[in-house]
Amino acid sequence: MGKTVVFVAATMTNPGIAGVAKGTSEAAGAIGWNLQVIDGDGTPAGINLAFSQALGLDPDGIIVAGFDTKLTSRQVRQAKAAGIPLVGWHVADTPRPGAGSELFANVTTDVQDVARISAQWIIAESGGSAGVVIFTDLSIPFARNKSQLIKRALEDCSGVKILSTEDIPIADSSNQTPQRTASLIGRLGDAWTYSVAINDLYFADAAAALHDAGKPGDGAPLNLGAGDGDPMAFNSIRTGHYQAATVPEPLLEQGWQTIDELNRALSGKPRSGYVAPVHLTTIDNIDGATYWEPADNYREHYMQVWRR
Missing domain, CATH: 3.40.50.2300 (Response regulator)
Structure with missing residues (x-):
């Protein structure tokens, strides 16, 4: 264990990214990894600087959230050359990046x-x-x-x-x-x-x-x-x-999934291929929720997987 992971955010003012970062932080703590979040402040220059700072930490893996990696093509090449796996959240159009993609996995609903x-x-x-x-x-x-x-x-x-x-x-x-x-x-x-x-x-x-x-x-x-x-x-x-x-993303669960995907990449296993089902929240079904949680046992599930 004891891996170091960096979460590079397009901007932490995006509450979706902030929610995923929260879930990622939970999961990193559960698996025993060190997590650092770097905010790109929503500008190309800031995102490039954040990615460069992430590389400077010599991490075991990097999570990129909410921006086009074409903005950071130089840093992506550096990560690839250094053997650092990249997991995205809302980076690609599809949950399953095609052959040749720089991403090991892209976490999103369909x-x-x-x-x-x-x-x-x-x-x-x-x-x-x-x-x-x-x-x-x-x-x-x-x-x-x-x-x-x-x-x-x-x-x-x-x-x-x-x-x-x-x-x-x-x-x-x-x-x-x-x-x-x-x-x-x-x-x-x-x-x-x-x-x-x-x-x-x-x-x-x-x-x-x-x-x-x-x-x-x-x-x-x-x-x-x-x-x-x-x-x-x-x-x-x-x-x-x-x-x-x-139409909410299961933000906390997706944060846990980013860590699971990195763990798979570092263990030489294929990506999970999991895509959360789509859901509509209205006054009729909101109850007391503050996040959408499609399953209430995903934390235990991931912990069991990581202990194998």
């Missing part, structure tokens, strides 16, 4: 399933008649792909109109989203009835502008987060505070 259930909820809730705004971050390939899939699924319903696609970097959401939201209200008026975002964070940042415009917290536009299902989003759904639903 983005096509997430897109499908997100679009289906909006279509069903609106009776097939909705004016939708999409919030995304086109700088992240995973997020770009997700929002494009959602858009296509919504366009399959003739009564749904895509009113706008707002490209806002997650790292700058707190600055840009309030202003964009106010502008959208002024431009679209009551035609804007639903929103879908690739991350719940956008709705926390939009809430003040919606409130100032006199929009009710439990009324139109009804907001759906197509990821990541952080505690703030769960609370907003529970209290009817400018979010109606989320």
